[in-house]
Amino acid sequence: TNMHVQVVQNQTAGGLAGFKVFENALDNGAQVLGLATGSTPVTIYDELAASDLDFSRLTSINLDEYVGLTADHPQSYHYFMQQHLFNAKPFAHSFVPDGMNPDADEETQLYDALIKANPIDLQLLGLGQNGHIGFNEPGTDPTSTTHKVALTESTIEANARFFDNADEVPRYAYSMGIGSILKAKQILMVAYGAAKADAVAAMLQGPVTPDVPASYLQTHPNVTVILDQAAASKL
Numbered sequence: 001t002n003m004h005v006q007v008v009q010n011q012t013a014g015g016l017a018g019f020k021v022f023e024n025a026l027d028n029g030a031q032v033l034g035l036a037t038g039s040t041p042v043t044i045y046d047e048l049a050a051s052d053l054d055f056s057r058l059t060s061i062n063l064d065e066y067v068g069l070t071a072d073h074p075q076s077y078h079y080f081m082q083q084h085l086f087n088a089k090p091f092a093h094s095f096v097p098d099g100m101n102p103d104a105d106e107e108t109q110l111y112d113a114l115i116k117a118n119p120i121d122l123q124l125l126g127l128g129q130n131g132h133i134g135f136n137e138p139g140t141d142p143t144s145t146t147h148k149v150a151l152t153e154s155t156i157e158a159n160a161r162f163f164d165n166a167d168e169v170p171r172y173a174y175s176m177g178i179g180s181i182l183k184a185k186q187i188l189m190v191a192y193g194a195a196k197a198d199a200v201a202a203m204l205q206g207p208v209t210p211d212v213p214a215s216y217l218q219t220h221p222n223v224t225v226i227l228d229q230a231a232a233s234k235l
């Protein structure tokens with residue numbers, strides 16, 4: 001397979017393993033890093049933040065953002081990136097979709113133009129329990145570019161822990177499409193925990209199908225997958 005799977009002991013070890021993938025990409029001249037949010041990438045960002053890597057001439061482009069949250073809302077992905085990486089390691093340019101832009105066509109077209117002008121060298125991805133990547137829920141067109149997404153009930157519930165209650169979780173997001181993600185030269189997919197095991201098995205061993213957006217990674221030439229033992233338990 002095109003997918004190099006590495007099983008690590010725990011999320012701390014995964015942070016180190018993920019860090020090495022970034023370090024290698026930078027050594028090989030990567031200029032544009034595609035970044036992700038969620039609990040999964042946190043240990044990688046810890047390693048990057050504590051490292052001597054220099055991002056000050058690089059560009060970062062994040063996968064997605066909730067519609068309706070300001071950049072300084074504690075649950076916005078802007079805020080997350082600031083806290084977990086950008087405060088410690090500023091980039092020359094960092095882009096996250098503007099969740100406060102009420103004009104979805106304008107925002108998504110701007111973002112696609114940005115990705116086109118700054119092709120992503122390494123894209124970091126987490127995995128939804130239902131196999132989503134970014135906010136590309138099951139059923140998303142595999143050729144999709146940046147678009148406005150209605151979040152599924154399962155994603156709203158999974159993310160509700162970060163809000164006071166499920167009613168406060170945004171119902172929409174702007175997300176890079178599956179097609180945009182697959183254009184990255186290299187992809188680093190990371191998943192931890194038993195709740196991801198079904199999605200991991202479907203991603204790696206199931207058919208390539210819109211039912212499992214992550215299964216399209218099977219069609220990409222250069223994917224590294226970092227898993228803990230629980231996430232790898234159904235392989």
Ligand code: GLP
Pocket residue numbers: 036037038039040041063064125126127128129133134135155
């Ligand atoms: C959200 C994000 C995804 C992320 C997923 C899993 O839905 N949009 O990018 O991969 O959650 O999150 P976690 O890493 O917290 O399990």
